[in-house]
Amino acid sequence: MTDFWLVCYDVRDDKRRNKLAKLIEQRCQRVQYSVFECPVEGEILCELIERRWLKVLKLSEDSLRAYPLSGTAKKQAKIYGSPPLYEPPDYLIL
């Protein structure tokens, strides 16, 4: 499975949405209000979604989607405006 994913959600309730966003941000980079780019292996992402993220949601009202971005798909992605496609930095000197 790919190790780069695009995750997005639609959550009605503010409280549930904030809770979910906080969980997703533990492993993924927020690139739009409800869109995240995730440098995470597929198996691990599935575990995270099924064991943690879904617990916050009410699937009768909310939805969550994860799309794999393989190497070529990632390269072909069209991105306008910031931020650029997420890539963990090789190094950070602070």
Add this chain to the structure above:
Amino acid sequence: MTTLYLTEPGTYVRYRNHTLDIKKEDRHHTCRLSELDLVVVLPGVQLTDGAIAQLLDRGIETLFLRQDGRFRGRLQGHFHSNPSIRLAQYRCVETTFGLALAQKLVSGKIRNQRTLLQQRNRATQGRIGELSEAIDAIASYSSRLQQLATPLTRDELMGIEGICAKNYYQALRHWFPTQWNFSGRNRRPPLDPINALLSWGYGVLLARVFAAAVQAGLDPYLGFFHAIEPYRPNLVLDLMEEFRPVIVDRAAIAIVKAELLDPLDFEPSPDGAGIWLGQTAKKLFLGQLQRQFSSRVLYSPQNRRLTLAQILLEQARSLGRCLCESNLDYEPFLLK
């Protein structure tokens, strides 16, 4: 994966939602722990108990350096180590086998030193006499070191290493423009900016090789060439020999060549005797060193391209295997 360098005094690092939250005055950064594999901490940085606990529990290598770049220590969590590697190491210390290994390690270093001078010699089309003389001198010792059938004593080995180092550092000045006043190696304290860079770089390299040695299950303090001098991580000094020219010397050459540094980026050491890197120089040079560590080259034992940081670890593991199997298959990593 990300390497995080915390260089600024007054930086405050805490743990928050699986992320390191890094604050300095009004500047604010975050770094996701799942993407982090190495943290290098300079003096004056505060880590909260929560941050330290996370670094330990997740096994994220955390190295602490002193103000002058020397290795101060590292975080060591609960770790799984294979005692048989250490036992094999103890058995080999001060044996003929250990000395033969030492000979290989020194041979790797001087061959890489020679390669670095050769690159300069080619670029200057052999017009600098001192360069070609140093290259020839090192070559003659290098062939002596590669004859393992007649092993050298430790004194002979130290003699050869010393002569080669002298020749090498004197000739190395032809890599640097004359305004940097580099004429050879001096240290404790370094007396000119290039020596300050080299000392700083060797400190960072030592810290990273120390981590690699521990990860490979070796005892950092029991060496073969540097042997069993007290109070020194002798094995780390052994293992890093072949990487000094490859990583640190090349980083110093590259940063000077890129004209990123100004003599004003250096400052007198607190006792006034030597020269230290200022805050900007530290950051710029850490960046250059990091680019060396992450550069990919062919690692011939595995016939694939690895970063130099990965090769450090592979070389430590390979040494561990040689000790366990009592064979002399250790091959120094050679610059192409």
